[in-house]
Amino acid sequence: MTLKIPVVRNILEANERLAEDNRRIFREAGLLVINLMSGPGAGKTSLLERTIEALQPEIRIGVIEGDIQSSYDAERISQKGVQVVQLNTGGACHLDSNMIKSSLDALDLDTLDLLVVENVGNLVCPAEFNVGEDMKAMILSVPEGDDKPLKYPLMFQESRALLINKIDLLPYVNCDVGKIRERALQLNANLEIFEISCRTGEGLDGWADWLRQQVSAREAGGDGAET
Amino acid sequence: MTLKIPVVRNILEANERLAEDNRRIFREAGLLVINLMSGPGAGKTSLLERTIEALQPEIRIGVIEGDIQSSYDAERISQKGVQVVQLNTGGACHLDSNMIKSSLDALDLDTLDLLVVENVGNLVCPAEFNVGEDMKAMILSVPEGDDKPLKYPLMFQESRALLINKIDLLPYVNCDVGKIRERALQLNANLEIFEISCRTGEGLDGWADWLRQQVSAREAGGDGAET
Numbered sequence: 001m002t003l004k005i006p007v008v009r010n011i012l013e014a015n016e017r018l019a020e021d022n023r024r025i026f027r028e029a030g031l032l033v034i035n036l037m038s039g040p041g042a043g044k045t046s047l048l049e050r051t052i053e054a055l056q057p058e059i060r061i062g063v064i065e066g067d068i069q070s071s072y073d074a075e076r077i078s079q080k081g082v083q084v085v086q087l088n089t090g091g092a093c094h095l096d097s098n099m100i101k102s103s104l105d106a107l108d109l110d111t112l113d114l115l116v117v118e119n120v121g122n123l124v125c126p127a128e129f130n131v132g133e134d135m136k137a138m139i140l141s142v143p144e145g146d147d148k149p150l151k152y153p154l155m156f157q158e159s160r161a162l163l164i165n166k167i168d169l170l171p172y173v174n175c176d177v178g179k180i181r182e183r184a185l186q187l188n189a190n191l192e193i194f195e196i197s198c199r200t201g202e203g204l205d206g207w208a209d210w211l212r213q214q215v216s217a218r219e220a221g222g223d224g225a226e227t
Numbered sequence: 228m229t230l231k232i233p234v235v236r237n238i239l240e241a242n243e244r245l246a247e248d249n250r251r252i253f254r255e256a257g258l259l260v261i262n263l264m265s266g267p268g269a270g271k272t273s274l275l276e277r278t279i280e281a282l283q284p285e286i287r288i289g290v291i292e293g294d295i296q297s298s299y300d301a302e303r304i305s306q307k308g309v310q311v312v313q314l315n316t317g318g319a320c321h322l323d324s325n326m327i328k329s330s331l332d333a334l335d336l337d338t339l340d341l342l343v344v345e346n347v348g349n350l351v352c353p354a355e356f357n358v359g360e361d362m363k364a365m366i367l368s369v370p371e372g373d374d375k376p377l378k379y380p381l382m383f384q385e386s387r388a389l390l391i392n393k394i395d396l397l398p399y400v401n402c403d404v405g406k407i408r409e410r411a412l413q414l415n416a417n418l419e420i421f422e423i424s425c426r427t428g429e430g431l432d433g434w435a436d437w438l439r440q441q442v443s444a445r446e447a448g449g450d451g452a453e454t
Contacts, residue, residue: 040266040350040379041371068351070377091381093320093351121378122351123267124295124320143370143393144268150297151348152267154318166370169399174426199401 011096015129018097022104022132029109032218033117035095035131037155038139040121043165045073046198047139048116052080054208055114059215062112064103066095066120073118083107094125097132113215123148127155134218135160142166142175149183156184161192163207168197238323242356245324249331249359256336259445260344262322262358264382265366267348270392272300273425274366275343279307281435282341286442289339291330293322293347300345310334321352324359340442350375354382361445362387369393369402376410383411388419390434395424 026033038044045065052061062083065074074086085106087099100117109115117133119126127136138159140148143166149156156162162184164177177195184191192210196203253260265271272292279288289310292301301313312333314326327344336342344360346353354363365386367375370393376383383389389411391404404422411418419437423430 039268039348040375041368067378069380072374072377091351091355093349120351121266122320122349124318124347124349125352128318141268141370143368143396147299148267150299151294153296169370169396172396172399 012128015096015098018101019130019132022097022101025104025109026115026132026134029112030219031109031112031115032215033115033133033135035117035119035126035133035136036139037119037123037126037136037159038121038141039123039144042121042139042141042144043163043198044118044121044139045076047163047165047196048077048118049080050198050201050204051116051208051211052077052082054204055211056080056082059113059212060111062107062109062115064095064100064107064115064117066099066118068092068120083112089120093120093122094129095119095131096129100131113219114211123152123155127158135214137161137163139163139165140180142169142177142180143173145174146176146179146183149180149187153187156187156191159188159191161194161207161210164193164195165198167195167202168200239355242323242325245328246357246359249324249328252331252336253342253359253361256339257446258336258339258342259442260342260360260362262344262346262353262360262363263366264346264350264353264363264386265348265368266350266371269348269366269368269371270390270425271345271348271366272303274390274392274423275304275345276307277425277428277431278343278435278438279304279309281431282438283307283309286340286439287338289334289336289342291322291327291334291342291344293326293345295319295347310339316347320347320349321356322346322358323356327358340446341438350379350382354385362441364388364390366390366392367407369396369404369407370400372401373403373406373410376407376414380414383414383418386415386418388421388434388437391420391422392425394422394429395427 065086071086074084077084085103136159194207292313298313301311304311312330363386421434
């Protein structure tokens with residue numbers, strides 16, 4: 001363990017410096033940037049598809065798709081007619097600022113209002129690496145269980161919004177949404193929580209409305225989106 | 228990125244040396260050791276509960292519970308009357324050999340036939356770090372979707388057994404078990420696949436029988452469990 005701890009600290013510091021560079025680029029372009037995180041298969045790409053359907057063309061959306069390998073998610077998203085870049089980490093379990101920076105040339109940032117970075121499916125490390133985003137949002141799907149805030153607290157602490165997805169499965173799984181809410185809010189009292197089903201569409205209007213407000217606050221200038 | 232790559236290599240090499248030490252200890256104790264991996268909430272602890280119910284007292288089972296923090300899983304498992312140690316990684320997204328080594332004093336290995344290491348919920352990094360196990364086994368739950376072998380191939384390549392869990396949810400989710408099988412076997416033709424539901428108990432007999440065979444092969448001496 002003595003081998004690892006200082007190394008991780010250096011990586012995090014180097015990442016933070018590059019995150020600041022990205023943040024400056026995003027601010028200049030007047031963009032709202034969301035870092036979207038979850039475990040594998042919780043519904044990040046499905047949420048993106050639904051969000052694009054709800055907000056386009058009113059809000060112009062760009063997507064950076066992070067995956068260890070493959071480009072399936074970027075292909076899915078590109079069918080929605082938005083700008084999308086696939087970023088392959090080549091084994092790494094999270095995106096970092098350098099990867100994001102290297103992908104920005106492939107996007108025309110000035111024509112976008114909202115950029116969503118879909119992180120690698122992982123409830124742990126993505127929460128440790130800022131990429132220059134305005135806010136992190138996370139998805140927890142109900143089949144994963146209501147104990148996840150207790151076991152993966154950092155992501156709940158770091159996120160501005162929590163989407164509780166697949167609520168159409170509640171009759172068939174052992175999961176108490178009230179417990180998720182209570183445990184998540186104990187970690188982060190400012191967390192905005194949405195109960196949704198990307199499959200049935202339930203609850204997505206509330207999420208889309210909230211996103212519209214965040215984009216407007218950013219366009220009105222300053223850090224409005226953060227408050 | 229130039230910062231990170233050599234560091235990761237050193238960590239993996241250091242880990243591999245300690246894995247060999249653990250392997251020697253496990254061999255001397257005549258133990259079969261399984262490293263159980265999955266994404267968050269796929270059902271590792273539930274599978275362990277069901278496995279203990281099926282095999283005890285015929286096979287004496289010990290468990291090392293890996294979590295970033297908390298001891299909820301160890302508490303659940305201890306109610307089944309087996310030896311259990313909770314290992315907290317303090318932030319790390321996977322277990323490594325050094326952590327496992329440090330937890331072995333808390334177990335009486337000579338009184339066990341089977342040791343299961345429940346890794347941190349993560350489909351990525353746990354597959355990179357051997358801990359001295361005889362084999363890795365992984366769970367994919369059907370709500371996670373049938374594209375996971377395409378997106379997280381290493382874990383499928385490294386595993387000896389794949390448990391497709393939560394098959395009771397198949398009527399309610401978009402997931403084709405045939406595609407999971409096909410994609411997983413393309414990555415690893417020797418993968419032993421079990422379709423199970425820890426909730427209903429379906430398919431667990433086949434898994435328990437297979438485990439019995441693996442334990443017998445180990446007790447008969449040598450690397451039988453690996454073949």
